[in-house]
Amino acid sequence: MERILQLGLAAFLALVGGMPAWAGERAPELELQPVQISPHVYYFGGASGMADAANKGFMSNAGFVVTQDGVVAFDSLGTPALGRAMLAAIAKVTDQPVRRVIVSHYHADHIYGLQAFQDAKAEIWAHANGRGYLNSDIAQERLAQRRADLGPWVNQDTRLVAADRWLDFADGKTLRFSMGGLHFQVIDASGAHSDEDIMMYVEEDKVLFAGDLYFTGRIPFVGDADSKAWLAAMDSMLDVQPETVIPGHGAASKDTARDMALTRDYLAYLRQEMGKAVENMTGFEEAYAATDWSRFASYPAFDDANRINAYGQYLRMERESLEGD
Secondary structure (H helix, E strand, O other): OHHHHHHHHHHHHHHHOOOOOOOOOOOOOOOOOOEEOOOOEEEEOOOOOOOOOOOOOOOOOEEEEEEOOEEEEEOOOOOHHHHHHHHHHHHHHOOOOEEEEEOOOOOHHHHOOHHHHHHOOOEEEEEOOHHHHHOOHHHHHHHHHHHHHOOOOOOOOOOOOOOOEEEOOHHHOOEEEEEOOEEEEEEEOOOOOOOOOEEEEEOOOOEEEEEEEEEOOOOOOOOOOOHHHHHHHHHHOOOOOOOEEEEEEOOOEOOHHHHHHHHHHHHHHHHHHHHHHHHOOOOHHHHHHHOOOOOOOOOOOHHHHHHHHHHHHHHHHHHHHHHHO
């Protein structure tokens, strides 16, 4: 359904032969306040819910690590203005330049700020699987949708940015690097929330940047993601034994078992209920109406995401059923 809507939007924009009046307008500059959670690690916490004009696209998290020889950022938020605001906020914390940006995955709310970091000469690292999304029609359709819904924060000057280094995780091995006396692990979690999920662990501070593998205090966007692989990834994501986890959405977590439970339980419930419907050959509309969603209905993003998630997982369970047969 989302893809159909995106295609319709792209066709409409082509038909009218123009963009809204704000299309060429530069977005006002924003100010962000980082939260320090350990000696070297800070993060920016976005609003709950989906991206809209009210939150100016600031509804995801990003962070940075200050070393003695430069800054490592994790994600870049969802608009170029937010990327610039990140850089300005980092400059108030340290005079060290941002040398590297690690991209958790190529979803719009995490990558549209990359062009600000590219302009600042930071090196961008991302999972090699991200090339598939970046070169897809869906990436262009999403950008058109964001330009229509989030102008002027996303406008005609907003561009998709490729990585300078595409990371190839041979045999699933963790990639390690050091900078300025700190040691980092870049962990492959691909095939869960997206085809190109990665996490980053800061060893000295025992902080894990988890990307969108779990969401604190809100319903995740699931769509047709591989929920089975996602649950498996959650089983192993704490193997590094972090003291703090920074999720892709929601507050930083020190009680990870408790805070992970919402995402884990929600994914399991989607699989259970939509799997039951597929097994009983119940149509989606009937199954959705008959499902008791009350356990999750009060959480942020439920109204926006739950139906899309349920439909995506209904299709996912159909595919799994056919593959099993």
